[in-house]
Amino acid sequence: MSEAVLTLENVSRKYMLGKRSVQALSNVNLRVNKGEFVSIMGPSGSGKTTLLNVLGCLDKPTEGKVLLDDVDITQLPEKELYKIRRSKIGFVFQTFNLLPYLNARENVELPMECCGKPKGERSKRAKELLQLVNLSGREEHRPHRLSAGEQQRVAIARALANDPAIILADEPTGNLDSKNKQEIVKLLANLNLTQATTIIMVTHDSHVASHTERMLLLCDGKITKEKQGLHSLKKKQICPYCHDVIQPDDIVCPSCQKEL
């Protein structure tokens, strides 16, 4: 059995909306292994974002345990959590959340800056990461000069900056057109394949979700369904369409010529 990077045990989260209490998560149990690409789907209000916030140490569950690299993050005080966020988690947001007054490289450098990495090293790593997300030559562009897809790629590079144990992506394709959507999902899938990055992605879009390895359906704060995605086949180096053998970095299936 592969190593678990993230384990949720009976996690519940209650909100108070005025006098009404809302059960956003109830008794969620989840285990994510190292190198997995998991998608969480569900209708609005099903608790997707709450779950992601709990996973990302942005929010604390009212009950249950969250083990990240065997550390129960629910027991940590706020001033320890930012260290976890800084070193173990990379965030990708629906609205990209790049700082508009910084260029692409500087945005990618941000998480490294708060770790106290020297400037030269930061800049070198940022350039490498931007190259990884196919943004070479756009390092000095500010967000407003980049397309939505490009901005999200910068955000992904930023999420990778401190070599996190896990990447949490909250509807990363939600603000993108179909072409860019495709590209971002492929980029994430590719990162998962080539860099063995663990990715948990929340999405509305079943097509996007189908490109992941494991799809979880969240309903009323509970995980109600789980199924395998196409990515699991790709991981096993089998074409999801003709089931012939493929290579991990193949873009098109050599046998059936379908785009992977």
Added chain:
Amino acid sequence: MTRAFRNISRRKIRALLVVIALGFSIAIMISIPAGATANQASTLSLTENLSNTITQTEATINQTLTQIDASLSSGFEGFGFRTSGIGNFTPGQFGGGNGGNGFTPGQFGGGRNMPGQFGGGAFGMGGTTAMNETLYADISNIENVASVVPILQVSEGANQTVEMFGRTFTRLIPDYVIVGVPLNSSIENYPVLPTNITSGRTLQSGENGVVLLSENNTLFFEAGVGDIIELLGETFEVVGVHGSSGVEDRTTLYMSLSDAQSITNNTGYVTSLKVFAKDSASVTDVANAISSLHPELSVVTAQQRLTQLQAMQTTYETALNNAEATLAQTQSVAFEEVGVAVAATSLIVLFLMLYTVRERTKEIGTLKAIGFSNANVMSQFMLEGVLLSLMAGVVGIAISSVAAPILSGLLLPAASQLGSGTFTGMMATSNSATTTSVSLTPELVLIALGAAVLLGALGSLYPAWRASRTRPAEAMKYE
């Protein structure tokens, strides 16, 4: 740091407006203390001038206790002794005997203004009128008179029209005062010429075509010892310069009586007679004798002048006390205004930063999500606030270097009135107008920048703290 700069420059117009507003606030902080200090300095210098003048005049008078001044006061309206004289003199032009209020009545006699012994009557003597020398020859025959020294004193300058008490007066602003003194043996025995010669020499008996200038005159004529100057169409050689020893001396130049009479078209006329008694005991008798012999003459003994002076000193002291009280009031107003400016500065920073924090909630959430600690976030916002107010500090210094006198003039009550009102009026002959000047010293600049940094930090403390406390999950929901 770079981030703070970029953030500020993101909203250029807002930053500009805030910097200007803060700049004004800081300029007020700078200008008011500077203005208050300048006011204090000007009041102090006024006090000093006044007491120096009074002391010097007292000293001069003490030296000449046997001296009696006899002159025709312009108050003797219609006396008409010069109707046969030169020029367009008519009795009605004497101005109604307003001697004593510091204004010389209009044109009379040879077309020259002849103010009183104390320069424009600042000392309450009134204007003096030219008198025919020969009519008063009998004074020297009075018992116990040691000597009679005729003096011609003529002021030269421009007339200024002044409204006062509902009437219009013409007031002479003298550029210089010519005093003609008979250069004969009497000048060596009696203190008629100034004694403190600062360069060159004094006038000597028998001399003509030479002048003894005051230090003030040397500036006016731009001339010194050995130079030739032109006075009313005649040339004179400057032989010496005297330091002033009293109010009347500051703009007074001395020359021989005959020269003075000839260049001012007053041949045969003098403005006063300095009568010297044989000893101080006989001064009163001599004065009485002059008065009975020539009732039209205004006879003032040195003793009387001293008494007058002392009375005036009391008046001035009262006025000065008032001035000091006003100054104290000014300073408390200044203190309050600086307090308001300080509060305004920190409040502006506070509100701006609160607004900024609110506006950038999502950004704060992002920063926290990607691993910024509370301290990181807080220092970032503090830095922005401080940087902004530091910029404002620079703007404030720039504003106050241009507008400090205006600002302090607008905001501080009375100091400039102190300088230009009653006082300078009283001191017309002794001092030109005292202006309030506000200077920016390096210390003041440093204090201003320091204050800007401090207030910026103070104002952004709470907003930055608020930012650092933002819960990232909440912040992410914020659009």
